[in-house]
Amino acid sequence: MILSKIYKNTLLILAACLVLTACATKKEVADMQGQMQSDVYTGTDTVEYLADGVPDRVFFATNETVLTTASRETLRAQAAWLRKNSSINVVLEGHADERGTREYNLALGERRANSAKDYLMTYGISSDRISVLSYGKERPVDAGSNPLAWSKNRRSVTVKAN
Amino acid sequence: MKKKLILLFLMSLLPLKAFALIEVDITRGNLNPLPLAVSPLSIDDKSKKSFEKILKKENIGSEISTIVENNLRTSGLFNPLSKEAFLQAPDIANLKPRFEDWNLIKAQALITGKVTYVDEKLRVEFRLWDVLAAKEMMALAFTTVPSNWRRVGHIISDKVYERLTGEKGYFDTRIIYIAEEGPKTQRKKRLAIMDQDGANNKFLTLGNELVLTPRFNPTSQMVTYLSYFKNLPRVYLLDIETGTQEVVGDFPGMTFAPRFSPDGKKIIMSFARDGKSDIYTMDLENRLVEKITNHPSIDTSPSYSPNGRFIAFNSDRSGYQQIYIMKSDGSNVKRISFGNGIYGTPVWSPRGDLIAFTKLHKGKFYIGVMRTDGKGERLLTENYYQEAPSWSPNGRVLIFYRETKTNAKGEGFSAKLWSIDLTGYNERLVETQTDASDPSWSSLLSN
Numbered sequence: 001m002i003l004s005k006i007y008k009n010t011l012l013i014l015a016a017c018l019v020l021t022a023c024a025t026k027k028e029v030a031d032m033q034g035q036m037q038s039d040v041y042t043g044t045d046t047v048e049y050l051a052d053g054v055p056d057r058v059f060f061a062t063n064e065t066v067l068t069t070a071s072r073e074t075l076r077a078q079a080a081w082l083r084k085n086s087s088i089n090v091v092l093e094g095h096a097d098e099r100g101t102r103e104y105n106l107a108l109g110e111r112r113a114n115s116a117k118d119y120l121m122t123y124g125i126s127s128d129r130i131s132v133l134s135y136g137k138e139r140p141v142d143a144g145s146n147p148l149a150w151s152k153n154r155r156s157v158t159v160k161a162n
Numbered sequence: 163m164k165k166k167l168i169l170l171f172l173m174s175l176l177p178l179k180a181f182a183l184i185e186v187d188i189t190r191g192n193l194n195p196l197p198l199a200v201s202p203l204s205i206d207d208k209s210k211k212s213f214e215k216i217l218k219k220e221n222i223g224s225e226i227s228t229i230v231e232n233n234l235r236t237s238g239l240f241n242p243l244s245k246e247a248f249l250q251a252p253d254i255a256n257l258k259p260r261f262e263d264w265n266l267i268k269a270q271a272l273i274t275g276k277v278t279y280v281d282e283k284l285r286v287e288f289r290l291w292d293v294l295a296a297k298e299m300m301a302l303a304f305t306t307v308p309s310n311w312r313r314v315g316h317i318i319s320d321k322v323y324e325r326l327t328g329e330k331g332y333f334d335t336r337i338i339y340i341a342e343e344g345p346k347t348q349r350k351k352r353l354a355i356m357d358q359d360g361a362n363n364k365f366l367t368l369g370n371e372l373v374l375t376p377r378f379n380p381t382s383q384m385v386t387y388l389s390y391f392k393n394l395p396r397v398y399l400l401d402i403e404t405g406t407q408e409v410v411g412d413f414p415g416m417t418f419a420p421r422f423s424p425d426g427k428k429i430i431m432s433f434a435r436d437g438k439s440d441i442y443t444m445d446l447e448n449r450l451v452e453k454i455t456n457h458p459s460i461d462t463s464p465s466y467s468p469n470g471r472f473i474a475f476n477s478d479r480s481g482y483q484q485i486y487i488m489k490s491d492g493s494n495v496k497r498i499s500f501g502n503g504i505y506g507t508p509v510w511s512p513r514g515d516l517i518a519f520t521k522l523h524k525g526k527f528y529i530g531v532m533r534t535d536g537k538g539e540r541l542l543t544e545n546y547y548q549e550a551p552s553w554s555p556n557g558r559v560l561i562f563y564r565e566t567k568t569n570a571k572g573e574g575f576s577a578k579l580w581s582i583d584l585t586g587y588n589e590r591l592v593e594t595q596t597d598a599s600d601p602s603w604s605s606l607l608s609n
Contacts, residue, residue: 063482065437098547098565099522099547100483100506100522101463101476101483101506101507101520101549101550102374102375102549102550102599102600103375103418103419103432103462103463103506103507104460104462104463104476104478104483104506106374106388106395106416106418106419106434106462107418107432107434107439107462110415110416110434110439111434111437111438111439111460114436114437115437118437132415133393133395133416134395134416134434135372138349138372138374139347140346140347141347142347142572143345143346143347143568143572143573143575144568144570144571144572145546145567145568145569145572146570149572
């Protein structure tokens, strides 16, 4: 009885190990490919979900605040979800990469978050439900000093406010 | 508090006889710093014992002279000689130096002095001697509370610097900065203050909220900075003596990039709303707010000229961040940076003739200076990342912060303060207890 339990646990651990190794290998490959198009991040591995199928963040090109096609698609999904969940308010957190002066980056983060806000508003979300908060370059998600890390950090993240 | 300090500095000027024979030229990079000897300040046994009890320092005379020595060395203009080589005892040297002895060790100038304990006060007299001319150049005495002993060392350094260079010093000053700790993705930041030489470090906030970009009021003990208190990035005002704090930029949006006007009566800052950042001023007395720039671009990092008549700032109205100047009412906006790359964080020199800036070009960051018409650009230092220069009160030295590049795993991040002379020489790490950024240099505490 006890033996069989140990045996079972070992199997579970082995299985877990296998899954972990698989993940690690996959991630490495993704990193090596550097999921970027020109210099906009296109990966999904850092994205958290507001709800099933609704990614929380959009990415920007260097020094840019223009929304890409992928970003607009993400924001339309967020707008649809927000229309269905009308009691939820959001904060749009705007961020910049580390390759700019601190104060300018604060303003740039604010502008990026507002560019996402404007898009949500054109899809019917009231500005009363959206607040904007810029962190400039103060809260990177990736500590790396390389183009891929910077592309992940140039983002606007939609966070539930309540 | 400051008033009290000034009152306690009963400074008496003893007669001056000599004319300047030694001159230090600080307008060029000084590759041959002036050799000088800082003799330990002499102290009688009774005074020594008293100070040992009060200040827990074995010999306050040599402690003060060490401060002077370190300050002068750090300036890059002077080369304080090793005390090992000194032939004359401190007390005798202060009475009448044997100039041949000091000449022998190649000292061109000599500093001597005496410390005494009088009426529960610290009395320090010091003399500056021209060794080659065999003459006294300067003699001063200070009386103050014993706990002020470090400041006495800084004031002596300032007097020597001023006498030998012809310009005011910058040693009796403080640096306000952001102390940083923790991983790059979750940096804990605290407001901190220290003496210019790193002593008397004090943390002014606890690190519960993000704080950034502190600046001194040039005329008082007030500081303005950005705090994310309650997740609302706003400009705050802090009295560093009393600890009282208040929000001054409570507008419906983010207020950031604050500085004081040269008379200390206004705060100039940026206000961001709906993706636009403009520059505003607030009169601290009547709280009147004035909008200075009005443009859909990002206008930030403002800096007043020392006479208060002009403002330098950076704007991306041309497509990229560049430096502009305008009259203080916002009229006559004129772009002045036209070199390759992007330009930011203009800071007007206290002397009025130069603007220091950060430049990004081909993936490198530079600290540089240009004239106020944008001409005569000189880059002083190049690195992976550095920004936010702040001038010493005499306009001869810039302090800024530098961040390191991390490795492929995102490890190895650090942020440190550095200083460099206007000449581009004498680049030095400014030691801090923790990592540090956003330094701002105070005015001289005493004059």
